[in-house]
Amino acid sequence: MKNIFSTLVSFSVLACGSLFLAIEGANALTFGGGTCNVTDVKANINGTLTNSTSCIGQVSNPQNDVxxxxxxxxxxxxxxxxxxxFNWSFAGKQDIGKTQPVPFEPGTVDFGFSVDPATGEPKNGTWNVTQALSGPFVISLKAATGWAAYFFENADEFEIFQGTWATTNLQNPAGKQAALSHISLFVADTLDKPHQSVPEPATTAALGLFALGSFGFRYNKKS
Known part of the structure; x- marks a missing residue:
């Protein structure tokens, strides 16, 4: 079964209508084990943790995402x-248990991607970047023998520096919640605005006219 979860993101500038994300290319993947939910990975937008737009997983083949x-x-x-x-670039990968991220490929932007796992088995934690994410991005979680990818589409009007992650819906071969192996970041090319560095706390102001809530929409596609 292919499990694809999507959310309908509400903007206050939209008077009506619905925006749904169509995920293509899923036929190239094999699914099994656990699943994913848009609540697994969140972005901190002006102090509010916001769900990803959509996700795909748990992918069992290929077993490794990055x-x-x-x-x-x-x-x-x-x-x-x-x-x-979108035109995507690989921006970083952090292996759990290693203090340094994987070296960046030539020409990629160093977002300073890192993860702060909880004590014990790393099943939840925070992610951080030192340069703002101000366009579409994807965060992927590799755990046990599978992985899931989480898409954030509507980041263009914000400077996002951190968020949270959890392997709640990813399973190991025993059917239990899987511990994280590594976490990775991909960014879409944006040409209209430069990336900002981490701001001082006093300069982090609220940006208006955006409804931060996401309304859950589950789409199950059976193979």
Missing amino acids: QSGGNPLLGFLNDDKLFGN
């Missing part, structure tokens, strides 16, 4: 248009 240069997930994002027609 190896050399961000592939195979980078290929699924760009070639199979997994979350739509």
